[in-house]
Amino acid sequence: MTPARQGPPSVVTVVGIGADGWRGLAEPSRAELRRAEVLVGGPRQLDLLPPECAGERVGWPSPLRPAVPRLLAAHAGRRIAVLAGGDPMFHGIGRALAEETDALRVLPHPSSVSHAAARLGWPLEDVEVVTLVGRPIARLAAALHDGRRLLVLSAGASTPEEVAALLGDRGYGPSRMRVLEQLGGDRERTTAELTADDWARTKRPCDPLNIVAVECRRAPDAVRLGAGPGLPDEAYEHDGQLTKKHIRAATLGALAPAPGELLWDIGGGSGSIAIEWMRTHPSCRAVTVERDPVRAERILRNAERLGVPGLRVVGGAAPAALAELPRPDAVFVGGGLTAPGLLDTCWTALPRGGRLVANTVTLESEALLADAYRRHGGELVRLAVAHAVPVGGFTGWRQAMPVTQWAVQKTDNPSPGADR
Numbered sequence: 001m002t003p004a005r006q007g008p009p010s011v012v013t014v015v016g017i018g019a020d021g022w023r024g025l026a027e028p029s030r031a032e033l034r035r036a037e038v039l040v041g042g043p044r045q046l047d048l049l050p051p052e053c054a055g056e057r058v059g060w061p062s063p064l065r066p067a068v069p070r071l072l073a074a075h076a077g078r079r080i081a082v083l084a085g086g087d088p089m090f091h092g093i094g095r096a097l098a099e100e101t102d103a104l105r106v107l108p109h110p111s112s113v114s115h116a117a118a119r120l121g122w123p124l125e126d127v128e129v130v131t132l133v134g135r136p137i138a139r140l141a142a143a144l145h146d147g148r149r150l151l152v153l154s155a156g157a158s159t160p161e162e163v164a165a166l167l168g169d170r171g172y173g174p175s176r177m178r179v180l181e182q183l184g185g186d187r188e189r190t191t192a193e194l195t196a197d198d199w200a201r202t203k204r205p206c207d208p209l210n211i212v213a214v215e216c217r218r219a220p221d222a223v224r225l226g227a228g229p230g231l232p233d234e235a236y237e238h239d240g241q242l243t244k245k246h247i248r249a250a251t252l253g254a255l256a257p258a259p260g261e262l263l264w265d266i267g268g269g270s271g272s273i274a275i276e277w278m279r280t281h282p283s284c285r286a287v288t289v290e291r292d293p294v295r296a297e298r299i300l301r302n303a304e305r306l307g308v309p310g311l312r313v314v315g316g317a318a319p320a321a322l323a324e325l326p327r328p329d330a331v332f333v334g335g336g337l338t339a340p341g342l343l344d345t346c347w348t349a350l351p352r353g354g355r356l357v358a359n360t361v362t363l364e365s366e367a368l369l370a371d372a373y374r375r376h377g378g379e380l381v382r383l384a385v386a387h388a389v390p391v392g393g394f395t396g397w398r399q400a401m402p403v404t405q406w407a408v409q410k411t412d413n414p415s416p417g418a419d420r
Contacts, residue, residue, distance in 0.1 A: 011079065011103045011105065012080045012081075012082060012104050012105070013036070013082070013104075013106075014081075014082045014084050014094050014097060014105070014106045015029045015033060015081055015084070015107045015109075016085070016086050016088050016092075016106075016110075016111075017029075017084070017086075018085070018086060018109050018112075018115075018183070018184040019182045019185025019186075019187075019188070019209060020184045021048035021185070022048060024109070024184060028107060029107045029109070032081050032105075032107065033049060033083075034054075035081075036055040036080065037056065037075075038075045038079070038080045038081070039055040039056065039057045039081050039083065040060065040080060040081070041057075042059065042060055042083070045083040045084075045085065055079075055081065058071070058075075068093075068096050072101060082097065085112070086108075086109050086110060086112050087109060087110070087111040087114075088106055089108065090111050090113065091133065091153060112180075112183050112211045113129055113151050113211070115180070115183035116151055116180050116211050116213060117151070122149055122213075126149060127149045127150070127151055128143050128148060129151050129152075129153065130143050130150055130153070131152075131153040132152060132153060132154060132155050133154075133155050134155070135155075136309045137163070137166055138166070138304040138309040139282075139310075140152065140166055140307065141166065141304075141305065141306060141307030142278075142279050142282070142306065142308060144167070144216055144218075146216055146218040146224075148215075148216045149214070149216070150212075150214040150215075151211055151214075152211065152212040152213075154208075154212060157207065157208045157210070160177070160199065160206050160210065160212050161199070161203055163212050163214070164196040164200040165200050167214070168196055168200055170222070170305075171219045171221070171223065172196060172217065172218055173195060173200075173219055174196070174218070175195065175196045175215060175217045176194070176195060176196075176214070176215040177195070177196050177199050177212060177214055178191055178193050178194075178212075179206050179211070180210060180211050180212075180213060181207035181209060181210045182207055182209050191206075195217075227279075228280075229251075229252035229280070230245045230248055230252075231248075231272070231306070232245060233245050235306065236272055236302050237270065237302055238269070238270035238298070239270075239294075239295070241295065242270045242272055243270075243273055243359070244385070244400070246383075247359065247403050248272055248273065250383055250405070251357055254355070254407035255330050255332060255357050256330070256355060257277045257280045257281070258284075259283045260283045261284055261330060262286065262327075262329050263277045263329070263330050263331070264286075264287055264322065264330070264331045264332070264346070265277070265286055265332050266322075266331065266332065266335065266336060266346070267289070267333065267334045268288035268289060268290035268334070269295060269299075269334060269335065270295070270298060270299060270302055271288050271290075271298070271303055271313075274287075274299075274303075274311055274332075275302060275303055275306050277330075278308035278310070279306065279307065279308060285312075286308075286311055287314055287325055287328075288311060288312070289314045289318050289321045291315065291317040291321075291336075296313045296315050299311070300313055317336065317339065318336055318339060318345075319345035328349060328350065328354065329351070329353075329355075330354060330355040330357070331346045331350060331355070332356075332357050332359075333357070333358040333359070334358075337358060337360055337368055338364055338365055338368065343358070343368065347372075347376065347410070350410045352410055353410065353411070355407070355409050356378075356408050356410070357406070357408075358372075358405070358406045359403050360404050361401045361403055369406040372406055373406055378407055378408025378409070379405075379407045380404070380405070380406050381405050381407075382405075383402065383403045383404075384399065385399075385400045386399045386400065387400070
């Protein structure tokens with residue numbers, strides 16, 4: 001790599017390029033590449049450029065993201081052009097560059113998603129895009145809903161086979177799959193449509209540059225998982241420590257997740273609250289604190305199966321285990337309420353506007369919640385659920401243990417009921 005230079009920040013131009021290479025570029029993009037003193041990209045992208053692009057060619061090192069600031073510093077003061085596949089600002093290098101420099105110009109190209117939607121006749125507004133580039137394939141599970149159309153950005157030649165296997169494992173083996181390869185290039189190809197189950201059996205070879213189109217179809221015997229809170233209890237592996245679905249739905253309603261927010265889930269049990277928090281939006285984040293190592297491993301398995309493998313599990317007892325965690329937007333306490341100082345620690349950690357929800361079924365913890373309600377306001381409610389069960393030849397109600405729930409939002413003005 002060229003030694004570091006002193007000079008003004010470089011103007012970085014990001015040029016989107018497709019499988020059709022140089023001939024598919026508009027003239028403004030070609031002109032930028034001809035003028036560039038430094039041409040940065042992957043080997044495949046750099047090989048698409050003709051000799052008239054005479055700038056120094058620099059391949060991306062691996063891992064790519066940490067290399068971005070070093071590369072910009074090394075070529076400070078020079079005219080830099082970065083090659084990116086398709087639209088650089090759609091799951092591309094454009095985001096990393098925008099985080100490092102304000103001197104950024106982007107010349108996009110149609111993305112593989114746009115090409116795929118055009119070939120398939122799928123309106124893009126009706127399609128969900130899931131990227132598996134540098135991300136675990138388990139993320140795909142959260143997007144599986146009967147009748148939904150998905151475009152999956154592949155990490156390589158093996159991705160279609162992995163997608164087919166996951167669909168079958170999650171009860172979506174009847175889903176229809178097609179693989180679109182080298183979109184926009186001379187070697188463009190779309191495979192014949194097969195079910196995921198058939199694809200998994202045939203294991204067809206694929207070009208590394210591909211996108212997977214999926215029309216989701218749930219198997220008749222598969223458990224239906226909705227998009228909202230309150231998944232069926234049988235969707236979770238558990239040992240009895242599980243917030244049941246009706247209470248879970250009410251709890252998520254009180255926590256009110258929003259895109260990009262972070263949840264602390266204290267006393268994770270089976271992880272259901274954190275998992276369903278993260279399923280509400282791909283950008284939602286959660287940390288579960290669980291002191292039992294067996295339950296902590298179970299939470300990780302549940303998170304992967306239900307499509308949120310990014311759930312972080314911290315082993316240890318609260319409040320000590322909370323000391324190094326990033327500041328939360330919301331906190332749920334599902335266990336350990338009697339630990340000295342736990343509620344006060346959680347309250348202190350919350351920013352203005354943050355929410356705290358705590359559930360309990362014991363009188364001792366209920367007294368703590370009543371005191372917290374007196375001091376901070378919010379809502380104190382008792383949730384009771386009864387299920388119809390056979391009683392001889394008739395039907396009656398079986399009452400579950402009532403749950404006391406305290407829910408509060410941290411504001412400058414306490415709610416009615418708080419101490420003045």
